[in-house]
Amino acid sequence: MVRVLFLHPDLGIGGAERLVVDAALALKQRGHEVSFLTNHHDSTHCFKETADGSFPVQVVGDWLPRKLFGRFYAFCAYMRMLYAAFYASFFMPQREQVDVVFCDLISVCVPILRLARHRPRVLFYCHFPDQLLSSREGLLKRLYRAPINWLEERTIGLADKVLVNSKFTLRVFQDTFRHLRTTPDVLYPSIHTQYFDQMVQKLDQRCTVLDDTVHPRVPRNAFIYLDINRYERKKNHALALRSLRLLGDMLPALDFKRCRLIIAGGYDTRCLENVEHYAELEQLMTELKLQEHVVLLRSPTDEEKCRLLYSAHCLLYTPDNEHFGIVPLEGMYFTKPIVALNSGGPTETVVHNSTGFLCEQEPKSFGGAMYQLFRDEALRLKMGDLGHKRVQQKFSFDAFADRLNSIVHELRPKSSSKKLE
Structure with a gap:
């Protein structure tokens, strides 16, 4: 059994959210202990598995702004995730410490997680490079995005394992992050067929x-x-x-x-x-x-x-x-x-x-x-x-669960493995 924490910005309704919920279901079925840490969770606007008690869900940093002056959404999202990463690394109770952190969408949390006292292994799932999801029209927008884009590439490279959702995204990842030596593996999402x-x-x-x-x-x-x-x-x-x-x-x-x-x-x-x-x-x-x-x-x-x-x-x-x-x-x-x-x-x-x-x-x-x-x-x-x-x-759910289960076992810290033995 591996203790896995899913660190996700907003547990709302969307493709990325469906992926992390399905990944959590898959790992839970394989006998792992799974929980969520997020910046925002509205029980009336989410997938039911995050609201019906299937998983523990903890919300931190929702008081931080989502935007400043009607702008700076990316900056605020990064700050909110940094707050969550600091909480997971230094303020989470000893009994809730985990072996593996599954994070996605925002990679700035990765180096903070690596500094944690108990040093969990970090798995980053790249749905698509964040810098390609935003329009960068105009000089001011490019200047604003430049440090964020630089951070995205450097912090993804610090993850212990990187996954992407398709061969198409793998090609885009390699074309976008040319300074990274990391070669991600493709893990296709699945659906909860049961x-x-x-x-x-x-x-x-x-x-x-x-x-x-x-x-x-x-x-x-x-x-x-x-x-x-x-x-x-x-x-x-x-x-x-x-x-x-x-x-x-x-x-x-x-x-x-x-x-x-x-x-x-x-x-x-x-x-x-x-x-x-x-x-x-x-x-x-x-x-x-x-x-x-x-x-x-x-x-x-x-x-x-x-x-x-x-x-x-x-x-x-x-x-x-x-x-x-x-x-x-x-x-x-x-x-x-x-x-x-x-x-x-x-x-x-x-x-x-x-x-x-x-x-x-x-x-x-x-x-x-x-x-x-x-x-x-x-x-x-x-x-x-x-x-x-x-x-x-x-694209069966069982194949998805087996592959993710294998990856999590490979990532589990050696000290954790010895304790379980």
């Missing part, structure tokens, strides 16, 4: 009793395109809307009347971009005259998301150069064909013309795939079945 299996069983039973619909604005005979992603501009939800408009021009009016696009995105009122982009999508929906065909949902629960995946006919995945993308795996496991952009992580999960379509970033290409799936039910069902099998064979 939970999904339980939900499918419940939904199967429900459907035999109730003839209801997934949403009041979605008719029972609707053909549902589902788009799951946070309400951020880089997630490119506008492509789904414009492609749906083009689909409406290709289909007969009676057929298009059945079509519905459900966008289900993470939405946090503390995040200005979430609020602004949601309003932008509402406006675009009106401009394209799609009000009757589109439903915008904010922060669906795990159960709601499962019901959406269960009821949908096709999953749309619109981000360009996404680092990995857990949603296509979820869609494939629910036997849904995937329509995604031909870039980034989806090129490693979606097999073109087999489990879905990899398209160009334009409505003509995306809408054409949506049209083909609407017209060809046999193809849609075949792709869904192949997608489910691909997740089982290549």
Whole structure:
């Protein structure tokens, strides 16, 4: 048994948060003692495993500002994580000291953890280089980001082990951090298939009793395109809307009347971009005259998301150069064909013309795939079945858990191993 602490900035709802929760579940299943330390945790806006007592969750430093004068988000995030790292290293009670710290997103905490009296081993999971996630337009922005970017590269190199989420991210990592001698290993995220299996069983039973619909604005005979992603501009939800408009021009009016696009995105009122982009999508929906065909949902629960995946006919995945993308795996496991952009992580999960379509970033290409799936039910069902099998064979939760378990055992300090023996 290894004592593992997950150090994460904000245990909200997102791909990075889903990864750390699944990693914690995997290690707990393998008999390890797992806990979380975070700067922020809202029990009404999080994955249920962090709120239902599955793991101890401790919040430190939430009183520190998230921004200064409406800016300096990265600086504040680094300061908050430094505070958490100091707490974990020097102020955590002796009985709560750990063997391995799993941290991600912000690497500035790594050198602080190495200074801890009990010296835990540090595992850093790189979803994507932080410096590439922010726009660096203008001289002042570049000057502001320069020391932060320098710190990111130097501090990642101090971790005992570095993992990345895809071969695509590995290439970007090596191109970005050219001074590092560290060669990360690829650990693909997985999905908690046992939970999904339980939900499918419940939904199967429900459907035999109730003839209801997934949403009041979605008719029972609707053909549902589902788009799951946070309400951020880089997630490119506008492509789904414009492609749906083009689909409406290709289909007969009676057929298009059945079509519905459900966008289900993470939405946090503390995040200005979430609020602004949601309003932008509402406006675009009106401009394209799609009000009757589109439903915008904010922060669906795990159960709601499962019901959406269960009821949908096709999953749309619109981000360009996404680092990995857990949603296509979820869609494939629910036997849904995937329509995604031909870039980034989806090129490693979606097999073109087999489990879905990899398209160009334009409505003509995306809408054409949506049209083909609407017209060809046999193809849609075949792709869904192949997608489910691909997740089982290549991205199973057991394989993910076994690999992570092996890495944690390798990292465990020798002194800890002797004590356990």
